[in-house]
Amino acid sequence: MNKTMVKVEKETKKACLVSNSNGRKGWIQKRWLGSDSSVSVKTFDNSCKKFEENQAAYEAGRQWLNELHPVEFCRETEKAVAAEASLDFYNVEKNLTKLVWFPKSQIKDGKIPGWLIRCKKRELEEQIEQEGISNRMGGFFIETIGNLDVFKI
DSSP states (O other): EEEEEOOOEOOOOOOEEETTTTTOOOEEGGGGTTTSEEEHHHHHHHHHHHHHHHHHHHHHHHHHHSSSOOOOOEEEOOOEEEEEEEEEEETEEEEEEEEEEGGGOOOTTTTHHHHHHHHHHHHHHHHHHHHTTTHHOOOEEEEETEEEETTTT
16 A cells, blocks of 8 residues: 655644645544554545645635625615515525615625625524524525525625
C-alpha cells in the first residue's frame, strides 16, 4: 500500500487536519493516521478533494454575504423599506407572509447586503418562535424575502 507522510496541523477528538510537503490539506480520522505520521495516498487524496470542495463552498458563502442583492419592496417609510417574507409551515401545510424592514441607510442602488438579509432572516425566525406561532403551526422555514430565495442562508 502506498503511503504519504503528513504533518498534523489541527486536532479534534476524532480527526486531524493534515498537510503534506506540497501544502495540500485534508481532514482524516485519527485512526487512519499511522504512528509514523503516514496515511494511505488514496485516503489523503480523497480527504484533500473534500477539503477543497468545502473551502470553495465556504468562500462562496462569504462572498454572498458581502455582495449586494436586489430585493422587491412592498412598503416604504421615510427611513425604511419593507419586503414580504414568505414562510412555509410544513406540518400544517400553511403559508404565512410577514414584513421584514430594512433601513434605507443600508440600501445601495436598490440592493441590500447579504449579511443584512441573513441577519433579518434570523430575527424573523426568532420573532416567529417568540410569538408562539411555531408552537401552534409546527415547523417552518422562510422561503423568500421579497423576490430573493433565502432558504439556504
